[in-house]
Amino acid sequence: MSAAFTPFAGERYAVMGLGRSGLPVARALLSYGADVVAWDDAEQSRRTAANAGLPVADLGAIDLRGFDGLVLSPGIPHRLPAPHPIAARALAAGVPILAEADLLWRAVRLRGSRARFVGITGTNGKSTTTALTGSILARAGIPVAVGGNFGTPALALTMLGDDGVFVLEMSSYALERLASIRFDAAAMLNLSPDHLDRHGDMAGYAAAKRAIFNRQDAACTAVIGVDDAWSRAIAEDLGRGLARVVRISGEGAVPGGVYVEHGRLIDDRDALRTRLASLVGHRSLLGRHNAQNAAAAAALALALGVAREDIAAAIATFPGLPHRQERVAEIDGVLFINDSKATNADSAARAMACYDRFHWIVGGRAKAGGIQPLAPLFPRVARAWLIGEAAEEFARTLGEAGVPHELCGTLENAVHAAFAAARREAPAVVLLSPACASFDQFPGFEARGETFRQLVASLRVRASA
Numbered sequence: 001m002s003a004a005f006t007p008f009a010g011e012r013y014a015v016m017g018l019g020r021s022g023l024p025v026a027r028a029l030l031s032y033g034a035d036v037v038a039w040d041d042a043e044q045s046r047r048t049a050a051n052a053g054l055p056v057a058d059l060g061a062i063d064l065r066g067f068d069g070l071v072l073s074p075g076i077p078h079r080l081p082a083p084h085p086i087a088a089r090a091l092a093a094g095v096p097i098l099a100e101a102d103l104l105w106r107a108v109r110l111r112g113s114r115a116r117f118v119g120i121t122g123t124n125g126k127s128t129t130t131a132l133t134g135s136i137l138a139r140a141g142i143p144v145a146v147g148g149n150f151g152t153p154a155l156a157l158t159m160l161g162d163d164g165v166f167v168l169e170m171s172s173y174a175l176e177r178l179a180s181i182r183f184d185a186a187a188m189l190n191l192s193p194d195h196l197d198r199h200g201d202m203a204g205y206a207a208a209k210r211a212i213f214n215r216q217d218a219a220c221t222a223v224i225g226v227d228d229a230w231s232r233a234i235a236e237d238l239g240r241g242l243a244r245v246v247r248i249s250g251e252g253a254v255p256g257g258v259y260v261e262h263g264r265l266i267d268d269r270d271a272l273r274t275r276l277a278s279l280v281g282h283r284s285l286l287g288r289h290n291a292q293n294a295a296a297a298a299a300l301a302l303a304l305g306v307a308r309e310d311i312a313a314a315i316a317t318f319p320g321l322p323h324r325q326e327r328v329a330e331i332d333g334v335l336f337i338n339d340s341k342a343t344n345a346d347s348a349a350r351a352m353a354c355y356d357r358f359h360w361i362v363g364g365r366a367k368a369g370g371i372q373p374l375a376p377l378f379p380r381v382a383r384a385w386l387i388g389e390a391a392e393e394f395a396r397t398l399g400e401a402g403v404p405h406e407l408c409g410t411l412e413n414a415v416h417a418a419f420a421a422a423r424r425e426a427p428a429v430v431l432l433s434p435a436c437a438s439f440d441q442f443p444g445f446e447a448r449g450e451t452f453r454q455l456v457a458s459l460r461v462r463a464s465a
Contacts, residue, residue, distance in 0.1 A: 005159070006033025007110040008103075012066065013037075014059050014095070016086045017073025018045040024156040025071055025100050026054050032107060037062070039086070059086045069098040074149070074173035080204075081197045099177040100155040101148065101168055106180065108159065108166070115164040117182070118300055119148075119212045121175060122189025122225065124347045125293045126150065129189060130169040132297040132318050137165055139314040140306045149174060165304060172199060172208040182215040185303040187223035187248075187296045190289075191230035192346035196368055206230050216243035221303035223258075225292055227251050246299045250292030258299040260291035265298055265315070267308070277312040283327065284320030289350035323449035325351050328456045331463050333426025334419060336456045339433035340449030345373045348435035352377045358429040359383050359418045361411070364436030364448075366390035371397055371435050378403045382428070383421060385414035389440040410441070411448065415455040 011034050015026040018040040026038045026049065039059040040046050050056045064070070070090040072078055078087035078097050090097060101119075108115055120130045127150040134146035145157040148168035157166060170178075172195055188209055199205040213222050220243040224235040227249050238245050246269060247257035258267050263280035266273055276298055279285050285294055298311050320326065326338040337355075342348040344367045352358070352374065362371065363386045371394055378398070384405040386394050391407050398405045408414035415430070422428035432452050442448040 004031075004033070005111060007107045009033030011035070011068040013098075014039070014064060014067050014070045014086075014090070016040070016059055016070060016084070017076050018042075018049045018054075019073055021100070021153045022071070022073040023049055023052065023054075024153045025103075027052065028153075028155040029071075029103075030054070034068075037067075060089065064090050064093040064095050067093075067095045069096050071098050071100060071103070072177075074171055077198060078177070080200050096179075097177055099174055099179070099181075100153060101170065101174060102178060102180045104154045104157065104166065104181075107155070111159060113160060113164070114162040115160040115166060116184040116304065118165060118167045118304070119170045119181075119183035119186040120168070120189070120296070120300070121170045121172070121187070121209050121212050123192045123194050123209075123344070124350060125189045125289055125296075126169045126171075127341070128290065128321055128324055129187065129293040129296045130167055131321055132293060132315070133300050134167045135318055136297055136301045136306060136311050136314040137167065137304070140301070140310040142304075142306070170212055172205060175211045176208040178211055178214065180215075182217075183212060183220065185221040185223065185300045186212045186216065187225075187300055188212060188231060188234065189225045189248075189292060189296055190228050190346075191234075192228065192344070193368060194344050194346075202230070206234065210234055213238060213241075213243065216241070218242045218244075220244070221246060221300075223248055223296055223299040223303070225249065225296065226254060226257075227288070227292060244303075246303070248292060248295040248299050250288040250290070250295060258295045258302070260288075260295055263291075265291075265294055267298070267302060269302070274308070276308055277315045279315070282315075282318075284318055284325075285315070286325055287350055287354045290325075323445055325354065326449070328453055329460055331419070331456070331460050332423045333428065334422045335427070335429045336452075337429060337431045337433075338449045338452050339431060340438070340445045340452060342433040342435055343367070343437050343445055345369060345371055345435045348433040349374055349377060351431060351433040352380060355429050355431060356380060357382050358431045359385065359422045361385045361387065361408075361414045361418060361430065361432040361452075362434050362436070363387035363390045363394055364434045364438050365440040366393060366436050370394065374435065375401060382425070383418075385418045387411050387414050387434070387441070388436060390436050411451055412455055415452065415459070419459055 143164040150169035249259040323340040
């Protein structure tokens with residue numbers, strides 16, 4: 001029996017936040033030999049951690065000096081808009097606040113593995129691109145572990161050997177804490193205003209995203225979308241660095257880059273305009289935003305030496321992800337689309353642009369700017385069905401624009417009302433693309449999308465009765 005792998009033996013870590021990310025990270029640190037003290041502000045989370053065998057103690061009541069690091073769950077701030085008290089205590093004690101991706105990087109290297117790392121960020125499209133990149137690598141027979149902000153937390157991923165690739169989705173929250181990992185290939189898809197309270201302003205948000213390219217050298221590849229002004233500026237700046245820069249677009253030709261034009265995915269890195277794949281009629285990669293996602297995944301795979309035929313085959317069979325323009329059902333000529341992942345206006349715009357006319361279920365906890373940026377797409381809205389905290393605010397915006405709308409309050413009310421109206425004009429589309437966070441009525445966008453699925457399923461049962 002081989003000896004346990006304990007790269008963090010003799011080290012002591014505090015873990016603050018024991019949710020989807022923190023609990024697996026604390027368990028991974030323990031398994032790697034570290035001494036761990038865990039805490040969460042929520043009693044139920046503390047109870048769950050204790051039942052899982054984790055040492056739980058109030059980090060606000062113990063001396064943090066002597067700890068090798070504090071691992072904060074990504075959603076817990078250490079600077080803006082105000083540092084969590086535990087983060088403030090750690091910083092005052094000189095304890096570094098660590099990113100779990102850095103811990104994974106260190107563990108992999110301490111094991112002696114030369115596995116490569118791929119990082120993916122952007123305001124929208126991160127999860128789809130991460131999943132598609134993982135699918136391409138798996139199709140090519142490359143051992144791959146996919147996680148980070150999407151799926152399995154980074155430190156909880158299975159260790160890989162020299163031939164393996166870790167594909168990590170990186171949020172701005174995680175990126176602002178990185179200090180050591182170097183991504184062999186990294187992609188930033190796009191930038192639009194989001195999480196500005198956490199980063200101060202758009203410049204701070206862009207700086208956090210740009211950190212994915214830190215420490216890259218001439219052996220690395222930086223993939224960057226050029227379909228928005230902020231990203232184009234960063235691409236220009238990166239062009240003066242050491243890494244190879246590959247520009248991507250879902251909107252048209254980019255000489256020397258990887259792009260989608262007229263539904264065809266093109267590799268022009270060597271000025272040969274080689275066709276990689278077709279997205280025409282691909283139900284899981286609708287719209288320019290998904291074209292950009294496919295271009296990014298292809299560019300990352302090409303940077304890792306994947307054959308073009310493997311890229312084409314993986315894209316052709318990619319099923320898409322739940323809650324991202326997911327076709328839920330078609331009932332009496334009404335197509336239901338679950339785009340619950342659209343938690344901001346820019347993300348909602350990407351879905352709205354795919355349909356000429358639709359009934360729109362929108363609302364929740366509004367982000368800065370609300371839905372005003374979506375005004376150019378309002379003429380496509382047959383009627384808006386408003387839910388959640390933002391309903392009255394959005395009603396004023398839509399009313400001023402002359403868009404028919406109705407205050408529904410709950411998602412259940414909106415689904416039933418939208419179906420009744422849409423079936424009278426079938427064929428029709430009912431699009432859940434809330435342009436809002438879900439936390440006013442749901443624990444996350446996944447729960448909102450799952451509720452939508454269940455409500456649509458109940459409509460199907462009634463329609464067939």
